Amino acid sequence: MKAAIVEEFGKPIVVKDIPVPQPGYGEVLIKVIASGVCHTDLHVREGDWIVKPKLPIIPGHEGAGVIVKLGEGVTTLAVGDRVGHAWLH
Numbered sequence: 001m002k003a004a005i006v007e008e009f010g011k012p013i014v015v016k017d018i019p020v021p022q023p024g025y026g027e028v029l030i031k032v033i034a035s036g037v038c039h040t041d042l043h044v045r046e047g048d049w050i051v052k053p054k055l056p057i058i059p060g061h062e063g064a065g066v067i068v069k070l071g072e073g074v075t076t077l078a079v080g081d082r083v084g085h086a087w088l089h
Helices: 041-048
Strands: 003-006 014-017 028-036 062-071 082-085
Touching: 028 082
Parallel strands: none
Antiparallel strands: 003 014, 028 062, 062 082
């Protein structure tokens, strides 16, 4: 899959092919259809956000997509469900 990745603070975001992650217990895999880029993402890229995430990181939140795979223990969602996701948690 393609992902826009912050590899170093203050450097341009790079787009790379990366392996498709597998959902763990209680997680789902979402095919992202749309994801906003907001000022929080720019702070993360610059490294001046109040919390410095561990790099590399795929920024983005305020997204929406479709569940394509369920991890073990997921009982309230189904493959094909349309969902929104939050990066900030």
